[in-house]
Amino acid sequence: MVNKKIKWGILGLGKIANKFASDLQLESDAELYGVASRSSEKAIEFAKKYNAIKTYSSYKELAEDADIDIIYVATPHTFHFENAMMCLQNDKSVLCEKPMGMNASEVETMIAEAKKRNLFLMEGLWTRFIPATEKVIELIKNKTIGEVLFVKADFGFKPNYDPQGRLYNKKLGGGSLLDIGIYPVYLSILLLGLPGNIKAMARFTESGVDSYCSVLFDYENNSKAILESTIEADTPIEAYVYGTKGNIKLHKRFHHSEKLTVTRDGFPKEEIDLKYKGEGYIHEIEEVMSCLINNKTESAKLPLLTSLNLIALLDKIRNEIGLKY
Numbered sequence: 001m002v003n004k005k006i007k008w009g010i011l012g013l014g015k016i017a018n019k020f021a022s023d024l025q026l027e028s029d030a031e032l033y034g035v036a037s038r039s040s041e042k043a044i045e046f047a048k049k050y051n052a053i054k055t056y057s058s059y060k061e062l063a064e065d066a067d068i069d070i071i072y073v074a075t076p077h078t079f080h081f082e083n084a085m086m087c088l089q090n091d092k093s094v095l096c097e098k099p100m101g102m103n104a105s106e107v108e109t110m111i112a113e114a115k116k117r118n119l120f121l122m123e124g125l126w127t128r129f130i131p132a133t134e135k136v137i138e139l140i141k142n143k144t145i146g147e148v149l150f151v152k153a154d155f156g157f158k159p160n161y162d163p164q165g166r167l168y169n170k171k172l173g174g175g176s177l178l179d180i181g182i183y184p185v186y187l188s189i190l191l192l193g194l195p196g197n198i199k200a201m202a203r204f205t206e207s208g209v210d211s212y213c214s215v216l217f218d219y220e221n222n223s224k225a226i227l228e229s230t231i232e233a234d235t236p237i238e239a240y241v242y243g244t245k246g247n248i249k250l251h252k253r254f255h256h257s258e259k260l261t262v263t264r265d266g267f268p269k270e271e272i273d274l275k276y277k278g279e280g281y282i283h284e285i286e287e288v289m290s291c292l293i294n295n296k297t298e299s300a301k302l303p304l305l306t307s308l309n310l311i312a313l314l315d316k317i318r319n320e321i322g323l324k325y
């Protein structure tokens with residue numbers, strides 16, 4: 001029997017959609033079937049570039065196309081809920097860019113809709129599937145550096161100031177925390193679980209979103225996480241996991257790192273190179289494909305509960321720094 005290819009749609013054709021579409025070509029069981037933009041010219045151009053079969057000049061037409069299996073939602077944060085819900089309500093599985101919604105209540109509703117319809121849903125947190133992340137999980141599990149004492153991670157860059165752009169515009173969910181701070185916060189959840197206590201401080205832009213956010217997590221077992229994000233300065237974008245017997249450095253950019261340095265008490269430093277394929281998105285694509293082929297409605301590596309816990313934690317941080325959308 002010839003395997004039927006899984007038909008993908010992409011909703012919103014911006015920067016990340018381009019990288020994703022490029023990696024989707026590496027997956028032989030996937031077909032980029034349809035691409036939807038608010039502009040038909042943009043959709044046609046995108047389709048040509050990445051060999052998509054169909055184009056749509058509205059997101060709704062894509063969601064309603066009965067031939068599509070799964071839709072990748074790649075719009076600014078504030079539209080994830082509305083766009084993903086429309087796809088789910090048209091019986092499409094969804095891979096939704098991070099953050100999955102603007103708050104826990106949105107994410108809860110999305111999860112309930114997917115569960116009710118028995119559809120696959122996952123947040124596009126590609127970091128989880130990057131080979132270097134997989135290796136860190138293995139090293140921690142094997143107690144290579146003993147018990148984890150604390151995690152340190154930063155993510156900062158300095159884009160050109162554009163008050164209308166999605167990074168600064170409050171209406172598009174701007175600010176450092178939801179865009180890039182999500183990665184240090186996710187890393188701490190991945191390695192340490194959910195914190196008991198949190199402390200957070202921020203600086204704000206004139207447009208009213210956080211330009212800098214500093215977060216401290218305190219865990220029941222006394223481990224800590226020290227995390228930072230900013231759109232005001234270029235920072236190292238590295239992560240360190242310190243344990244009782246050594247430490248692991250995730251080289252820049254830690255959220256899709258290709259190099260780890262493992263330092264263990266009494267041993268020489270070990271450098272581990274772990275290249276990812278394509279632009280790095282292929283690893284999350286492979287996970288989604290494997291779930292769909294095996295009729296799984298969620299990923300065991302990035303369960304929906306993790307996405308819900310993550311956004312609930314981001315809600316708490318926003319509450320601490322006084323950031324309301």
Ligand SMILES: NC(=O)c1ccc[n+]([C@@H]2O[C@H](COP(=O)([O-])OP(=O)(O)OC[C@H]3O[C@@H](n4cnc5c(N)ncnc54)[C@H](OP(=O)(O)O)[C@@H]3O)[C@@H](O)[C@H]2O)c1
Binds near residue numbers: 016017038179
């Ligand atoms: N996983 C990652 O590595 C990664 C990296 C970057 C971003 N992201 C996530 O992906 C999402 C999109 O980021 P991006 O950098 O690709 O953004 P972007 O370049 O601004 O593209 C977003 C696209 O969304 C659509 N859109 C719909 N309504 C819009 C509106 N009112 N204003 C602007 N765009 C609108 C547009 O597509 P059409 O014009 O085609 O309709 C636009 O091109 C964000 O949620 C972000 O967190 C993830």
